Amino acid sequence: MPWSLLLGLVPRKVWLWLIGILVALFLLQMLLYASVITGLIGYQKSSSSEDVRSVDVVNGTAQVSAALEEYRPLFEEYAEKYGVSKYVELLLAKTMQESGGRLDDVMQASESLGLPPNTIEDPERSINVGIRYFSEMLEKAGGDINLTLQAYNFGGGFIDYANKHNNGEYSKELAIEFSRMKYQELKHTGMYSCIRPESAETGACYGDIGYVEAVLSYLKGGVIEADLQPTGDWVMPVEGALTQTSNYGMRSDPFDGTPDMHRGIDFACTNAVTPIQSVDNGQVVEVVRKNSGYGNNVLVKHDEGLYSHYAHLYTISVQNGEMIQKGTKVGKCGSTGNSTGPHLHFEVRTKKQYRSDVNPAPYLGL
Ligand SMILES: [Zn+2]
Missing domain, CATH: 2.70.70.10 (Glucose Permease (Domain IIA))
Structure with missing residues (x-):
């Protein structure tokens, strides 16, 4: 049946109704978009005012093994891919703690995919997955490096826990509390063991409660606060040719x-x-x-x-x-x-x- 004939069969009143419904749906959609957009803008505003205090800048250099140094180009490539190029040194320091560059799952990223440890066999895939996971945790933690690192080890649930119990801030005590709670919940699985004497003493045997300190010990020069960021317009301290x-x-x-x-x-x-x-x-x-x-x-x-x-x-x-x-x-x-x-x-x-x-x-x- 030709299209024009079908149109002629439908009464005019029904057409008007259909058009009315479509217009109403369209308007509803726009309203939804508008509220999402204002929501986002509002969110950005509130987070940028907090950034002045809480965003950390990595200013140090990672002490890296020869094995890990080989992978540096991959770290640079995937850090750029996930928008975390500023954190390459931190990612390398973190990987020193995870594997020292000596395991195939270099960044011990298998668990972040819900797989058993060391399932990933391709180092490049490990770096890809590990850096993507790091970037997700960093965003969720609002740029707080301590919180991001501990969440990489514990899972994103730790950030929710910090938000609920400690104004969104990391502390070693909070990490112990969280680890102890999770261990009680999960020890029957036999998947967790107390890897530090300190863990055994406190019953905090889920994940690694010393993770943040361990990672930062590989980062010489450390982490600085956002309001101390380089301004980029200093002059050189020595006049003339620079060596x-x-x-x-x-x-x-x-x-x-x-x-x-x-x-x-x-x-x-x-x-x-x-x-x-x-x-x-x-x-x-x-x-x-x-x-x-x-x-x-x-x-x-x-x-x-x-x-x-x-x-x-x-x-x-x-x-x-x-x-x-x-x-x-x-x-x-x-x-x-x-x-x-x-x-x-x-x-x-x-x-x-x-x-x-x-x-x-x-x-x-x-
Ligand atoms: Zn000197």
Whole structure:
């Protein structure tokens, strides 16, 4: 039967009704979309105001085995795929704890698919699944790294538990509480055993209650708060051509060869000649002149709650308490104190104190 004939058979009144119903359905749909969209916008607003406090930034470098280092390109590829490129070092540190790069299921990701442990036999698949799972936990945890890590080990239920019982914050006590509860629930399955003496003592034998500490022990330089994020507009502390002679992180001590934490970046410069300048506006909060340790050194406090530190100077040209500008000369390159030759030792700290250092590289755009 031709289409036009069929149309003619249906009374006009019925057509009007049908059109009316369609229009009503369409309007209802739009209303639904609108409420979903406002819901989303509302959600974004409330979470961004909390971000100032709670979002962590990974600033450290993972200490990685040779076996795991081989997989680095895959980590970079899948981290980009799941929008977590900023967390490659953390993912590597985490994997050191999971397998050290020595098992096929590198990231021990089988359980996140509901499979028995070590079921995944292809390392690339393990990295794919593991990073996807990490990105889901990170989103659910609102960027809180401790919470994300513990949830990777315990499952996403731990984040709900933290939201319900601890304002969405991780604590070791909370992890013990959760682990003990789950173990009571699941010990009859025989799938869980107390892997730490601490677990046996507390009955917290589900998952690993020491997981967060264990992972972060592989991350040198650590995690910093979001309001201390690099601004990206610092100038270099050394004027002119830049040669980095030593990076931030573990290295062998230049004097006795023992493993040692290098708390800054070293830049080559010419003794008593090269000007050393402040990386940003700030206030000089420490001027020290001595022949040991850091030698002649200057500490400057900046707006973001960060400190920059300039050591082994030949001379110092600022005074304690002085307000200075980005590019102000704080002194001249030298080799005073514990130094093997003229260079600038440059640190970034989150507090005034020694050992509160973070890797300066991201702040300098290096
Ligand atoms: Zn140094």
